[in-house]
Each structure stands twice: as C-alpha cells, then as structure tokens.
Amino acid sequence: MIDTRTAPYGALLVRLALGAMFLSHGLMKVFVFGFAGTAGYFESIGLPSALAYLTILAEVGGGLLLILGIYARVVAVLLIPVLAGAWIFAHADKGWLFSNAGGGWEYIAFLIAACAAVALTGPGAMALVNERR
Numbered sequence: 001m002i003d004t005r006t007a008p009y010g011a012l013l014v015r016l017a018l019g020a021m022f023l024s025h026g027l028m029k030v031f032v033f034g035f036a037g038t039a040g041y042f043e044s045i046g047l048p049s050a051l052a053y054l055t056i057l058a059e060v061g062g063g064l065l066l067i068l069g070i071y072a073r074v075v076a077v078l079l080i081p082v083l084a085g086a087w088i089f090a091h092a093d094k095g096w097l098f099s100n101a102g103g104g105w106e107y108i109a110f111l112i113a114a115c116a117a118v119a120l121t122g123p124g125a126m127a128l129v130n131e132r133r
Contacts, residue, residue: 011117011124012069018114019066022079026059045089058082066118069127076118083112 029038029052038056039049058079065075091098091105098107123130 007121008125011121012126013124014114014121015066015069015072015118015123015127018076018111018118019063019068021063021111022059022066023063026056026061026063029056029059047085047089051085055082055085069123070129071131072123072127073119073131076115080112080115083108083115087112 029035033041035053035056039052042052042055043049059082062075062079062082066072087105087108091103091108094100094102095104096106097104
C-alpha cells in the first residue's frame, strides 16, 4: 500500500538527488575538464565534439529543471538517452562495477532507473510546475 502522506516526499528526494547528480556532472565537464577537454574526450570515443556541448546543456539544464521541479517527468524521460549514450559509448565495455578502471555501467543503469522512477511518479512535493498525466 502506498502511503499518500509521505510518497510525495519520497518522490521529491529522488528528484532532488537526480537533479543534483546531473547538475554536478554537467558542471564538472565545464569547470574541471573544460568545454574543449570534454569535446576532445567525446571525439576520442568516436562521437562528434558538438555532442559534448549538447550533453553539458542537457546535464546542467536538466539538473536545474529537476531540482526546481519544472516538467520533471518530461525532463527525466529526455535525460534517459543522455545516460544511454554514456552507457553505450563510455561505460559498457568497462564491466559492471563503476569502481572499475574507466567506470563500469552499474551507476548508469541505476540513474536510468531513477529517471524512470521520476517519470512514473512525478515530481513529488515542492515542484514549481507539477504537470499532470
């Protein structure tokens, strides 16, 4: 049975954690690796450098939208392909554990599940735009 008194706060917690993760990963690409470094990495794994800039925009923008609770369901669904790309192009060949050299794919799989959870449950409490199905 779902506890309707606390479920919105559980959804809020997942939304905030997911948003903070996306925001921090996007800002890491900007402030640690730099735009050029991130673009160079994308090229090194066979992706166009322009995709690095789109990924940064998706992670920073999507993270902020999730934290604020603005169209969280839609944002979560739109971020799944970003994660799938990271899984396929950067982590699939590194094994299961994210602690492996180069990072495995367990963390990416969990984040996809978290995005699906936000998409299914909605933004939870304290969302600025609580879209309906």
